Amino acid sequence: MTAAGDDTRRAWAYLSSVAESPCAPIELLAAELGPVEATAAIKARSVPPQHVAVLDATQARYAVDSSTRDLEIADRIGARLVTRDDPEWPGWSLMALSHADTAARGGEPIALWARGPGRLDEMAASGIGLIGSRAASSYGEHVTSMLASGLAIDGHAVISGGAYGIDGVAHRAALASGGPTMAVMACGIDRDYPAGHARLLAEIAETGLVVSEYPPGTTAAKHRFLTRNRLVAAMSTAIIVVEAGRRSGAANTAAWARKLGRPLGAVPGPVTSATSVGCHRLIADDLAELVTDVPSVLALANPDPTADAGRGATRPTDRLSDDEKRVHDAIPGRGTVTIEEIAFSAGLDVGVVRSALARMDVAGLITTADGGWRLA
Amino acid sequence: MTAAGDDTRRAWAYLSSVAESPCAPIELLAAELGPVEATAAIKARSVPPQHVAVLDATQARYAVDSSTRDLEIADRIGARLVTRDDPEWPGWSLMALSHADTAARGGEPIALWARGPGRLDEMAASGIGLIGSRAASSYGEHVTSMLASGLAIDGHAVISGGAYGIDGVAHRAALASGGPTMAVMACGIDRDYPAGHARLLAEIAETGLVVSEYPPGTTAAKHRFLTRNRLVAAMSTAIIVVEAGRRSGAANTAAWARKLGRPLGAVPGPVTSATSVGCHRLIADDLAELVTDVPSVLALANPDPTADAGRGATRPTDRLSDDEKRVHDAIPGRGTVTIEEIAFSAGLDVGVVRSALARMDVAGLITTADGGWRLA
Numbered sequence: 131m132t133a134a135g136d137d138t139r140r141a142w143a144y145l146s147s148v149a150e151s152p153c154a155p156i157e158l159l160a161a162e163l164g165p166v167e168a169t170a171a172i173k174a175r176s177v178p179p180q181h182v183a184v185l186d187a188t189q190a191r192y193a194v195d196s197s198t199r200d201l202e203i204a205d206r207i208g209a210r211l212v213t214r215d216d217p218e219w220p221g222w223s224l225m226a227l228s229h230a231d232t233a234a235r236g237g238e239p240i241a242l243w244a245r246g247p248g249r250l251d252e253m254a255a256s257g258i259g260l261i262g263s264r265a266a267s268s269y270g271e272h273v274t275s276m277l278a279s280g281l282a283i284d285g286h287a288v289i290s291g292g293a294y295g296i297d298g299v300a301h302r303a304a305l306a307s308g309g310p311t312m313a314v315m316a317c318g319i320d321r322d323y324p325a326g327h328a329r330l331l332a333e334i335a336e337t338g339l340v341v342s343e344y345p346p347g348t349t350a351a352k353h354r355f356l357t358r359n360r361l362v363a364a365m366s367t368a369i370i371v372v373e374a375g376r377r378s379g380a381a382n383t384a385a386w387a388r389k390l391g392r393p394l395g396a397v398p399g400p401v402t403s404a405t406s407v408g409c410h411r412l413i414a415d416d417l418a419e420l421v422t423d424v425p426s427v428l429a430l431a432n433p434d435p436t437a438d439a440g441r442g443a444t445r446p447t448d449r450l451s452d453d454e455k456r457v458h459d460a461i462p463g464r465g466t467v468t469i470e471e472i473a474f475s476a477g478l479d480v481g482v483v484r485s486a487l488a489r490m491d492v493a494g495l496i497t498t499a500d501g502g503w504r505l506a
Numbered sequence: 507m508t509a510a511g512d513d514t515r516r517a518w519a520y521l522s523s524v525a526e527s528p529c530a531p532i533e534l535l536a537a538e539l540g541p542v543e544a545t546a547a548i549k550a551r552s553v554p555p556q557h558v559a560v561l562d563a564t565q566a567r568y569a570v571d572s573s574t575r576d577l578e579i580a581d582r583i584g585a586r587l588v589t590r591d592d593p594e595w596p597g598w599s600l601m602a603l604s605h606a607d608t609a610a611r612g613g614e615p616i617a618l619w620a621r622g623p624g625r626l627d628e629m630a631a632s633g634i635g636l637i638g639s640r641a642a643s644s645y646g647e648h649v650t651s652m653l654a655s656g657l658a659i660d661g662h663a664v665i666s667g668g669a670y671g672i673d674g675v676a677h678r679a680a681l682a683s684g685g686p687t688m689a690v691m692a693c694g695i696d697r698d699y700p701a702g703h704a705r706l707l708a709e710i711a712e713t714g715l716v717v718s719e720y721p722p723g724t725t726a727a728k729h730r731f732l733t734r735n736r737l738v739a740a741m742s743t744a745i746i747v748v749e750a751g752r753r754s755g756a757a758n759t760a761a762w763a764r765k766l767g768r769p770l771g772a773v774p775g776p777v778t779s780a781t782s783v784g785c786h787r788l789i790a791d792d793l794a795e796l797v798t799d800v801p802s803v804l805a806l807a808n809p810d811p812t813a814d815a816g817r818g819a820t821r822p823t824d825r826l827s828d829d830e831k832r833v834h835d836a837i838p839g840r841g842t843v844t845i846e847e848i849a850f851s852a853g854l855d856v857g858v859v860r861s862a863l864a865r866m867d868v869a870g871l872i873t874t875a876d877g878g879w880r881l882a
Contacts, residue, residue: 272778273778413774419790
């Protein structure tokens with residue numbers, strides 16, 4: 131890594147900790163100035179006028195730069211900081227977040243901390259989220275185990291939240307089947323939370339990934355679980371609620387799955403079981419599809435486009451926000467155009483166009499050429 | 507009962523046994539000539555040319571008139587013959603059958619034999635069908651019992667097929683809760699089928715109804731189970747499949763429910779249970795709604811029209827066939843019209859109009875006045 135590379139990395143580490151992720155103002159500032167200049171501007175409390183919101187967002191933490199320490203901790207435990215500059219940045223998976231409601235703590239993570247040999251973008255591209263109650267029944271554990279094993283054997287990463295109950299069983303069954311699994315944490319990747327899962331998390335990090343948008347040392351907190359849930363949904367190609375009570379946290383992840391356009395499945399169970407009430411409600415309210423086994427989960431994750439053309443988000447542009455669609459439409463099928471031409475054609479501000487182009491570039495939809503932009 | 511009444515009743519009993527019910531040609535002939543003349547015509551092998559199909563349908567049995575014996579058997583066991591001339595004829599419930607595919611053994615029953623104090627039309631008007639596998643699990647029996655008790659206590663007749671498994675549990679639980687229950691048989695009402703349910707059927711007949719479209723003495727046969735299933739569906743305001751394996755007979759009743767426009771529900775269960783596979787498939791394929799308890803069954807049977815205006819058949823005319831709708835539309839909002847006027851206005855044959863008017867009269871949609879017809 132070059133010295134410049136180190137600077138950039140330290141800048142991203144600083145940005146990752148200077149506000150609670152996600153943080154749209156920081157995302158926009160870094161997109162415009164680059165991480166190093168953005169870091170300098172935040173520290174100097176001097177940002178371009180359109181980015182003044184950054185000052186409020188960073189007021190509490192700007193003076194403390196823990197980036198060197200955080201990167202050292204990551205190094206020590208075999209972890210790394212993954213940013214949108216890295217090839218493994220799961221830009222495609224996170225794109226849905228770029229137009230999620232920020233008031234509900236949507237938005238892309240500032241950066242991601244990853245521990246383990248798994249490649250983040252690839253695991254997300256094949257990953258299926260298995261989630262459910264911490265208070266799982268033996269039925270729920272059995273079904274989770276069956277699904278996780280089958281999905282792992284079929285080559286799909288099993289994604290969950292590392293919690294007790296359904297989460298833990300999903301990770302364990304995937305590991306037992308020799309498949310990669312990803313735990314998305316509501317705390318730093320160096321924290322063993324829950325404590326009883328210290329060994330499980332270490333095992334996950336040996337072959338798969340333990341991931342967090344929070345820098346090392348961050349403790350689990352209630353609001354971080356809700357924020358983490360959106361990341362589980364975004365980084366999965368489909369979400370399956372295996373078991374959920376009437377007021378389960380799984381309902382929150384399910385809501386994110388729907389908001390982000392991810393196929394959502396739910397496993398039925400005995401109507402006499404309190405831990406199936408949430409699943410039955412999702413199905414009865416037409417919010418989730420009923421799934422019973424690995425084939426039905428795979429059919430949900432990869433709907434046959436010939437079977438039902440109107441179903442699911444299968445075209446790359448289906449995931450774009452309205453602004454991004456306008457930008458996309460403003461780029462002709464042949465030749466290149468400048469940002470200013472796109473802004474004029476789409477009727478959008480240059481800043482908005484630049485952000486949209488950056489996201490669509492990461493997603494591989496467009497590319498730069500001859501000093502302009504063209505469709506990929 | 508007058509002598510003329512006896513003649514009519516014997517004629518209906520003859521018509522009920524002279525062909526395998528349902529039998530559209532007999533239905534049409536009786537509608538045009540009345541039962542006594544229809545009986546005479548069949549016996550004499552001399553029917554109007556447009557009714558020649560009756561001759562084929564009655565060829566095997568026309569010479570044997572078992573009507574007196576059948577009525578005597580019915581009398582002896584406290585049963586009765588119910589025809590479309592009787593106030594308790596469930597014409598409203600059976601209307602859906604009048605335009606069902608006759609090739610698939612649809613069509614209205616020629617007549618119905620009923621044993622028990624229950625009033626046929628009233629039980630059908632409030633009735634909810636609970637059906638499922640003969641090979642029920644203890645889970646299925648438990649849920650059936652819970653639903654049947656709750657529905658009975660709520661004043662709904664529990665309708666089923668009198669078979670082992672789910673059917674038997676449904677009838678028993680309704681009886682235990684002091685509610686009326688109706689067993690629709692694939693054999694004569696005097697036959698105890700299955701033999702092990704002799705006592706149960708007798709108990710059902712004490713407070714509810716044992717019903718069949720087959721005359722006394724008719725034995726159960728495979729094709730009669732399929733024909734019976736349509737009657738269970740027609741006489742229920744909603745059908746709930748509590749438990750069904752991959753190839754359960756309940757799937758046939760469920761198909762009839764859909765064909766006849768009856769709301770169809772299915773109870774989920776453990777995905778590890780073979781007896782829930784049929785229910786899960788119905789739900790996953792959007793053929794049935796997921797129901798878990800009495801309130802969800804009642805919501806299915808009586809959808810709140812304010813909640814979803816486009817759902818369910820709530821207007822009386824929703825159940826009409828295309829021909830019947832044309833006839834209905836041809837009757838003005840005020841005043842009376844003749845059959846010939848309706849036929850001209852609707853562009854239909856007088857015979858078709860007459861049949862349609864008869865069915866709609868039974869259903870209470872129209873009425874005769876001043877030698878013509880008007881909307882009720």
